[in-house]
Amino acid sequence: MSAASVRLEHVGVGCNRVVNALHWGDDGLLAYGGQNAVVVYHPEEARVLGTLLGHTDVVTCVRWLPRAAFPQHAACVVGADHAATVSALASGSGDCTIRIWLWTPHAPHQPWRVAAVLQGHATPVTSVTTHPLPGGGLLLVSTAGDGDVLLWECDGSSSSAEEDSRQATSSSGLEGAVSQAAWHLRQRIGVGHQLQHCAAVAVLPADPDWLLLALGGVDGAVRLYCCPPNGQFESVCKLTGHQDWIRGLAFAQIDDGRLLLASASQDKNVRVWAVTQQDQQDKQQQQQQQPGQASSSSSNGITGGGSVPGTGALDLSSLALSLTRYSPKPLIHSHRHTYAATLESLLIGHEDWVHSVAWHPPVPAPDGGGTASQPACLLSASMDRTMMLWRPDPASGLWMSEEAVGDAGANHLGYYSGVLRPDGRAIAAHGFTGALHIWRRGQDGGWLPQHALGGHFAPVVDACWAADGACLLTASIDQTTRISTRRHDGHWCEIARPQVHGHDFSTLTAIPCCQEQQQGQQPCYLYACGSEEKVVRVFEAPAAFLDTLAMARGRPVSGGGTAGGAGTALGALLPALGLSNKAVYREDAADEAQATQGDRSGAAAAAASGTGYGGGSYAEGPDMAPSAAPSAMQGPPLEEHLAQNTLWPEVHKLYGHGSDLYCMAADPKGRYIASACRAQAGDSAAIWLWDTARWTGAGQLPAHTLTVTQLAFSPDGRFLASASRDRTVAVFERQPEGPQGAAAAKAAAGGGPAPAFRLVGRLKAHARIVWGLHWSPDSRLLATCSRDGKVKVWSVGCAEDATQAAPLLPSAPIATMVCGDSVRSVQFAPACLTGTSYHLAAGLESGALQLLHLSRADASSGGGSSWQQLVLWEAPLAERHAGAVRRLCWRRDDGAENAGQGKFQLASCSDDHSLRVFAVSF
Secondary structure, eight states, X not given: OOOOEEEEEEEEXXXXXXXXXXXXXXXXXEEEEETTEEEEEETTTTEEEEEEOOOSSOEEEEEEOOGGGOGGGSEEEOSSSOEEEOEEEEEEETTSEEEEEEEOTTOSSOSEEEEEEEEOOSSOEEEEEEEEOTTSSEEEEEEETTSEEEEEEXXXXXXXXXXXXXXXXXXXXXXXXXXXXXXXXXXXXXXTTSOEEEEEEEEETTEEEEXXXXXXXXXXOEEEXXXXXXXXXXXXXXXXXXXXXXXXXXXXXOTTSOEEEEEEEXXXXXXXXXXXXXXXHHHHHHHHTSTTOOOOOTTTOOOOOOOOTTSOOOOHHHHHHHHHHHSOOOEEEOSSOEEEEEEEEEEEOOSXXXXXXXXXXXXXXTTSOSOOBOXXXXXXXXXXXXXXXXXXXXXXXXXXXXXXXXXXXXXXXOEEEEEEOTTSSEEEEEETTSOEEEEEXXXXXXXXXXXXXXXXSSOEEEEEEOTTSSXXXXXXXXXXXEXXXXXXXXXXXXXXXXXXXXXXXXXEEEEOOOTTTOOTTSOOOEEEEEESSSOEEEEEOOHHHHHHHHHHTTOOOOSHHHHOOXXXXXXXXXXXXXXXXXXXXXXXXXXXXXXXXXXXXXXHHHHHHTOOSGGGSOTTOTTSOOOOXXXXXSSOOOHHXXXXXXXXXXEEEEOOOSSOEEEEEEOTTSSXXXXXXXXXXXXXXXXXXXXXXXXXXXXXXXXXXXXXXXXXXXXXXXXXXXXXXXXXXXXXXXXXXXXXXXHHHHHHTTTSOOOSEEEEEEEEOOSSOEEEEEEOTTSSEEEEEETTXXXXXXXXXXXXXXXXOSOBOOSSOSEEEEOSSOEEEEEEOSOOBTTTEEEEEEEETTSOEEEEEEEEOOOSSSSOOOEEEEEEEEOOTTXXXXXXXXXXXXXXXXXXXXXXXXXXXEEEEETTSEEEEEEEEO
């Protein structure tokens, strides 16, 4: 049997909701923290290039290492045919460690490796920052919650001749430069209970061999430390003014010789501090006092007007300059110069916490030679849903917000980190929903939003393909369900967010549409979901989604997404303080459009009469844009559109469970839904059946004493299997249609409501909790998986004599496969050779994935027969999950270039917040 061909096709994972979790590297790649992994993202192609696994807790900060620190190792030859740039980055985590990674994009097997692990903190790391050392090498500064700031030095050279020899044949000459032996702890700065959240490093303007370190933390003060050549950092001064925690610091060496330090704080303000030579500062102030010169206060950046001619009015500008000149200033002394640290400007404009600041990257000289120019341009990101670009006015020197980007929707909750592309022509940020937001400078000079691939920002607990395999549905405890699809150009993207709930999701299932529900030629999509509540909610795809999906897949569009078909909702809206999505029809959209026109007319009339906004303004207030009507999207939707304009209407609620829902499954014909809830006793562990023809309960199936962990209908719809925490597996058979079957079912139910299925077998399948099960495509085999690390396959069939008792569940499995760790999910591939050859996928607690092959050995006689097991493929470290695999699901690959036998797609979701799709060929 030849090995399977497996290729990772798509990874979707959200960014961690912490400051400093995003950074833009010199090679144009973004790095961000995705739960325990470091994610490398290509912003131009909108796809994840790789996930770096090694941390055992949440990644809290990432930072690409500057190439200027290792100019001799900036690039290397990977093969004889092509060259690739090798990069290095650092990441800090809740596991109290800092890891140094090497990223080699064109490596044949694994594009990354761990170069070093720095251990020194006792609590989670909160930030890392880097700076090239004057004499070569790199300084890395890390902060944490243990009250210590650690300074790590990397000399940037190989550790030995043997290491140099190994680098010559290695894929990366940078590996030895940042290896474990190259790093050492240079200094530990204790700050006590005044925890420091961020740091920045620069060199003094006139003393390039002296280093200046800035720290910001919970006390609202910026602490400055100075270090002579080959010396230690010593505290020199403290800059006060902020009224809350400082969350971001950034240095910039401006072309006029000043060293500017920007600080972002939770007091909603940004402060810009200037570090200048004392004699140079005095000279500048004397020049500013000359008549006819525009003056500005160095303490707050507010320009004061001169005295009024012919009057004795006070010259406020001169008074401010005098106070600034003669007031005591924090001083920094080197061997040759004295520097003063003053407040350059107070930037007021944000309305919520400011989380990060970043200076515009240096601009190279036009001719490619000379020194780069550093623009005085600052980017700030805030929780008020905006990012601002600040520049000083050339005439007055007053810092002003010249440009702002952000989100005007009501479903966004602000930004944690904002970064600039190395050329300064693009901005990236990540927000509360884990999504990436990217803007690019347009031809006209404005900022244009760009599609960015996102994902869940909490464990993804369930996933399933739509009934026709057109799209993939996922549910997460981030309280959202999402739909992803592969576009006709091969690019994966999220196209809808059907439900934004108030509870953590636990399960969902796609419901095939019955003949009665399928009206006309328009496709029908239904799904049911459960969460930490007792209600099963059912959703139906609106017309806007149908057109969006059709355009994404390159299929004909019905036009319902813009006009709305009769009886089909155009979209849905979530009322304030509500949990149920309400359908929006064509008439509602038309009424909203008319109301919007009326609002505009009313606002114009109110403005003309001078009465302000009046009754014709926005219902939500002048600062809130009205909700846009749902509409089909031709390209990949932006995060703002996904968050509020892609909801599905809720069409049914099913009541009956007495506890939080845990799992559910849908009949392959769409007639029944089975669901189960959390249970500590047999009374509440019963499986509920729901009839989709009437959307009412169709009976209960008692079989277990603890929570049912997974349900699965056989592909032919005849059987229903259940796995439970009580270590048992139960199989139910569907009752035959007709009066006799109904009478038998009623008699079996003791005269009560007749369930559609009856229990035909129950056995203790494993020694530990049974996590999952799945049927083979021919409905003959049932696979189960358990915490005991085993996958067992059972033969379930009917007796040849119709007079005997129906299906038989054997007491022993036909095959047992040991996977080496707790197995959380198992799935048969959707094609097989009936009774002879089967393929399975197994997802483990450790995040590993395995493809298994089960084949029947030739039997010489009609007696016993044996089955052979083989592991065809195991996910390499670069492609596996960082957490438990919660669900696996297959589909046939319907791509034009992949159409044919033996080509499939396998989707997996995990506690590491990620969704992965593999292209598999047998």
